[in-house]
Amino acid sequence: MGDENRKQAMSEIRAADSSRPLPRARRLLVDRHTRVTRLTHWINLLCVAVLLMSGLQIFNAHPALYWGQSGADADRPAFEIGADDSGDGPPAGFTRIGSSIFTTTGILGVSRDASGEAVQRGVPRWITLPSWRDLALGRRWHFFFAWLFVANLLVYFAAGLASGHFWRDLLPSRRQLRPRFILRDIIDHLRLKFPRGEAARHYNPLQKLTYLGVVFVLLPLMIVTGLAMSPGMDAILPWLVDLFGGRQSARTIHFIAASLITLFVFVHVAMVLLAGPVNELRAMITGRFAIFVEDDHA
Amino acid sequence: MRNVRLPRRRFLALGAASLGGMLLSGCDRLSEAPDFQEFLASAEWLTYRVQRLLGGRHALAREFTASDLSPVFKVNGTRMPEGEEYAALREGNFADWRLRVDGLVAKPLEFSLADLRNLPQRIQITRHDCVEGWSAIGKWQGVPLAIVLARAALLPAARFVVFHCADVYEQTLDGTGQYYESIDLIDAFHPQTILAHSLNDVPLTIGHGAPLRLRVERQLGYKHAKYVMRIELTDRLDRFGRGKGGFWEDRGYEWYAGI
Numbered sequence: 242m243g244d245e246n247r248k249q250a251m252s253e254i255r256a257a258d259s260s261r262p263l264p265r266a267r268r269l270l271v272d273r274h275t276r277v278t279r280l281t282h283w284i285n286l287l288c289v290a291v292l293l294m295s296g297l298q299i300f301n302a303h304p305a306l307y308w309g310q311s312g313a314d315a316d317r318p319a320f321e322i323g324a325d326d327s328g329d330g331p332p333a334g335f336t337r338i339g340s341s342i343f344t345t346t347g348i349l350g351v352s353r354d355a356s357g358e359a360v361q362r363g364v365p366r367w368i369t370l371p372s373w374r375d376l377a378l379g380r381r382w383h384f385f386f387a388w389l390f391v392a393n394l395l396v397y398f399a400a401g402l403a404s405g406h407f408w409r410d411l412l413p414s415r416r417q418l419r420p421r422f423i424l425r426d427i428i429d430h431l432r433l434k435f436p437r438g439e440a441a442r443h444y445n446p447l448q449k450l451t452y453l454g455v456v457f458v459l460l461p462l463m464i465v466t467g468l469a470m471s472p473g474m475d476a477i478l479p480w481l482v483d484l485f486g487g488r489q490s491a492r493t494i495h496f497i498a499a500s501l502i503t504l505f506v507f508v509h510v511a512m513v514l515l516a517g518p519v520n521e522l523r524a525m526i527t528g529r530f531a532i533f534v535e536d537d538h539a
Numbered sequence: 540m541r542n543v544r545l546p547r548r549r550f551l552a553l554g555a556a557s558l559g560g561m562l563l564s565g566c567d568r569l570s571e572a573p574d575f576q577e578f579l580a581s582a583e584w585l586t587y588r589v590q591r592l593l594g595g596r597h598a599l600a601r602e603f604t605a606s607d608l609s610p611v612f613k614v615n616g617t618r619m620p621e622g623e624e625y626a627a628l629r630e631g632n633f634a635d636w637r638l639r640v641d642g643l644v645a646k647p648l649e650f651s652l653a654d655l656r657n658l659p660q661r662i663q664i665t666r667h668d669c670v671e672g673w674s675a676i677g678k679w680q681g682v683p684l685a686i687v688l689a690r691a692a693l694l695p696a697a698r699f700v701v702f703h704c705a706d707v708y709e710q711t712l713d714g715t716g717q718y719y720e721s722i723d724l725i726d727a728f729h730p731q732t733i734l735a736h737s738l739n740d741v742p743l744t745i746g747h748g749a750p751l752r753l754r755v756e757r758q759l760g761y762k763h764a765k766y767v768m769r770i771e772l773t774d775r776l777d778r779f780g781r782g783k784g785g786f787w788e789d790r791g792y793e794w795y796a797g798i
Binding site for chain 1 (some may be wrong): 565674
């Protein structure tokens with residue numbers, strides 16, 4: 242192909258490009274979240290934040306996790322955060338998972354107190370509530386907000402069942418559950434490609450499955466593993482603690498589920514930021530979500 | 540479009556970070572406010588009511604078998620009570636020790652260790668749950684508190700059982716560092732609430748509360764007072780220590796430690 246021909250071809254392409262009519266996208270505000278969903282969402286956020294941070298305060302009183310009914314200093318924990326002060330220098334923080342040991346000085350095992358001094362401490366002060374070591378106060382925060390968390394979740398469940406929200410919006414359709422569909426959705430997520438137009442009216446399958454997993458598995462699991470740690474509840478419902486293979490197992494599962502919820506929060510917030518934080522936040526505050534649909538009558 | 544979005548994004552991130560910081564310091568300030576602490580503590584009443592409603596008086600704590608026993612039962616709290624009085628009792632192998640039962644009872648009584656051993660006994664293998672999070676399983680032997688209380692005959696006004704202990708857990712000027720505990724009459728008459736003198740078939744070691752400790756199996760470890768010297772029946776708890784019903788309760792912990 243000659244140079245002359247190529248130039249001509251390029252200009253033809255450019256002309257064709259600019260002459261193609263732009264898709265006329267119309268901004269449409271649709272009702273996304275009901276009032277109950279929005280209210281319970283924000284109360285839940287408050288509760289989960291307080292519960293995670295006060296939970297870490299409680300965890301700091303004995304930062305080791307076991308499997309089975311019992312577990313204390315003489316028993317081998319499955320997970321442990323500690324400090325090694327056997328050397329000459331300052332103590333070194335470590336985290337042990339099974340038989341793997343990681344040095345985590347500065348964050349886990351050893352971290353700075355309010356005055357900037359390195360002290361032995363499970364998790365650092367900036368993620369505990371209160372920031373100073375106070376198991377009693379951590380428990381007060383934890384149990385108050387645990388009650389609020391349970392009440393809030395019950396309201397959400399009742400409203401979701403009554404309005405059909407769960408079946409309508411959260412249950413994936415049979416088509417969405419096909420492996421090919423899910424695979425495509427995973428690839429879309431990895432490429433940060435979010436549904437636009439009409440498709441944005443509904444949750445995508447990964448979103449649905451994640452929300453279902455959090456709402457119906459992780460959050461209730463936090464409640465029941467929490468109750469299984471209560472000696473009073475263990476007398477009332479002995480099967481509850483058996484369900485998890487013992488009180489210390491329940492405590493370990495409580496910790497794992499809390500970690501998964503934390504992971505969800507990070508991914509959830511990242512998705513909101515990537516998908517358009519203003520639109521997503523407005524939807525969860527006012528209920529109105531903007532979608533862009535092509536105008537057929539243009 | 541990009542030029543508009545980037546600062547907006549940065550603004551949101553900055554906003555979220557400073558909001559987070561404000562919330563954290565705000566939570567710390569709230570934590571320090573006595574009124575707010577009272578507010579948070581109101582959940583304890585709800586927990587107590589709901590657990591009592593669901594479990595009634597009689598729900599039993601799980602009992603285990605000998606194969607479940609912890610290889611080492613962790614010693615926690617006081618390891619060796621100070622003071623000459625306890626030292627003298629210890630040297631005499633607690634032969635001179637007497638448990639006094641008084642307060643709102645018709646017949647104030649005293650029991651020696653031998654007296655308690657001669658009363659009907661209960662043996663139970665139970666899980667001890669510390670407020671810190673760990674658990675240990677041990678085999679306890681002792682006399683049900685209900686039997687001792689029945690002998691002393693409670694007066695109608697009695698509502699709580701207070702356990703006075705030999706150990707001073709914290710040195711204070713006003714004497715409020717003395718360990719003590721209290722339970723309601725529902726737990727006091729619960730069949731698994733015993734005055735234990737043995738752990739794992741041997742008399743209590745000093746670390747585990749010799750010569751006598753309380754077992755109140757549906758509550759956390761700090762309720763299980765060690766070194767019990769005196770049991771006092773009372774109608775109110777504000778006369779003792781700093782008024783909250785126990786050494787740890789006076790320092791912010793729940794009086795109802797069923798959770």
